[in-house]
Amino acid sequence: MMLFIAILIGCIVGALIGVNIPMIPYTYSGYLAIAIIAALDSVFGAISSSLQKKFDMKIFISGFFVNAILAMALTYLGQKLNVDIHLAAVVVFVGRMFNNLGTIRRYYVEKITDRKIIAKAEATIKESKKQ
Amino acid sequence: MSKNKIAITLGIVCMILTIAIVIQINTIKGTNETVSQTLAEDELRDEVLRMKERYDNAYSSLENAEKELAQVREQATQNDDSSAEKEAEIKLNNNLLGLTDLEGQGVEITLQDDPNATVDSISVLDQISNHLVHDSDIRMIVNELKNAGAEAISINGQRVVSTTSIICIGNVIKVNDSRVSSPFVIKAIGFPERLMTALDRPGGFLEELNSYGIVTSIKKSNKVEIPKYSGVISAKYMRTQN
Incomplete structure (x- = not known):
């Protein structure tokens, strides 16, 4: 829960800061967009791995920057070659995002189902004790 | 963690x-x-x-x-001598006015901007403008051709008529309200040797252009084709004197 509160606060503060920052030249907006997708992918990855208790700070930070830089480099190369390589990066990142979202979803669904099963079991135990 | x-x-x-x-x-x-x-x-x-x-x-x-x-x-006018004469006159006048497609002996001149000149390749004392074909160069050539007895002239398919102006507009040249640009092909109908000598003689204008790096070529031809004037000749203010 703590995780989501932190994310929410981060988002609000970020939006407040972002509104007051001047915009960047249009030429670079393509790079920023691909970096945003990469960062979004990292955040989803971090949430899913922390739910699975496999979170590693070094992997997260390095992934955050290396992914973003690689995606931007690909975009640059694509512009030079006149091929939309950044689409490939977008596809990969969004695919991973859905994977991670699936992991998160499964974790919570299983948690709720577990709770129900436990509650049912406890109720049955209580009833059997009364009898 | x-x-x-x-x-x-x-x-x-x-x-x-x-x-x-x-x-x-x-x-x-x-x-x-x-x-x-x-x-x-x-x-x-x-x-x-x-x-x-x-x-x-x-x-x-x-x-x-x-x-x-x-x-x-x-x-x-087939069966009438006097009107046939008139018809021939009309034809000649139309040819002179530039209202018909023409062909005949003449020369073809090609001018092209210096292909090797870039802002970096020329020396400090030189200017890139010296390596380009200008409206004044075209005017000079047209003038030389007329002086040598050219009967009809066209620049990149634009017929030179009595109202034609040749003016520089930015990086292209305006001839007859249409834009032409390098390479320029100037065609002229006339006595080929005279036209050729007028421009090709030693110290002539083409040699001068060559010395700036402009690529020029001139060749005689037995069949130079010159298109008609595509614009409208205005006669709004002129009246015959009486």
């Missing part, structure tokens, strides 16, 4: 992420105008193409009508 630390890191990363997203949204919002501008540009381009098609259609139908008129005139 404590849970708090993870939460704080993710919070900071999300903050950076939102900042980036908001900046991106602002940037895209600011450039929406450019997008619509290019859309408007595309529409204008379409409009221009449509207009050009209509113009071409109208022009070809005008050509057909002119051909028909010529035929009718010929038929009408």
Whole structure:
């Protein structure tokens, strides 16, 4: 829960800061967009791995920057070659995002189902004790 | 790794992420105008193409009508000597006015901007402008050709008539209200040797252009084809003196 509160606060503060920052030249907006997708992918990855208790700070930070830089480099190369390589990066990142979202979803669904099963079991135990 | 630390890191990363997203949204919002501008540009381009098609259609139908008129005139004057004479006169006058496609002996001159000249390749004391073909060069050549007895001249398909002006507009040259650019092909009908000598002689104008690096060529031809004048000759203010 703590995780989501932190994310929410981060988002609000970020939006407040972002509104007051001047915009960047249009030429670079393509790079920023691909970096945003990469960062979004990292955040989803971090949430899913922390739910699975496999979170590693070094992997997260390095992934955050290396992914973003690689995606931007690909975009640059694509512009030079006149091929939309950044689409490939977008596809990969969004695919991973859905994977991670699936992991998160499964974790919570299983948690709720577990709770129900436990509650049912406890109720049955209580009833059997009364009898 | 404590849970708090993870939460704080993710919070900071999300903050950076939102900042980036908001900046991106602002940037895209600011450039929406450019997008619509290019859309408007595309529409204008379409409009221009449509207009050009209509113009071409109208022009070809005008050509057909002119051909028909010529035929009718010929038929009408077939059996009458005096009107046949008039007809021949009309033909000659039309040729002189530039209203007909012509062919005949003459020369073809080609001028091209210095292909090796770039801003970096020329020396400090030189100017890139010296390596380009200018309107004055074209005027000079037309003048030399006329002086040598050229009967009809065209520049890149634009017939030189009595109202023709040759003017520099930016990086192209305006001839008869249409733009022409390098390479320039100047065709002239006349006595080929005289026309050739007028420009090709030692110390002549082509040699001068050559010395600046402009690529020139001149060749005699037995069949130079010169198109007719495509504009309208205006006669709004002139009157015959009496």
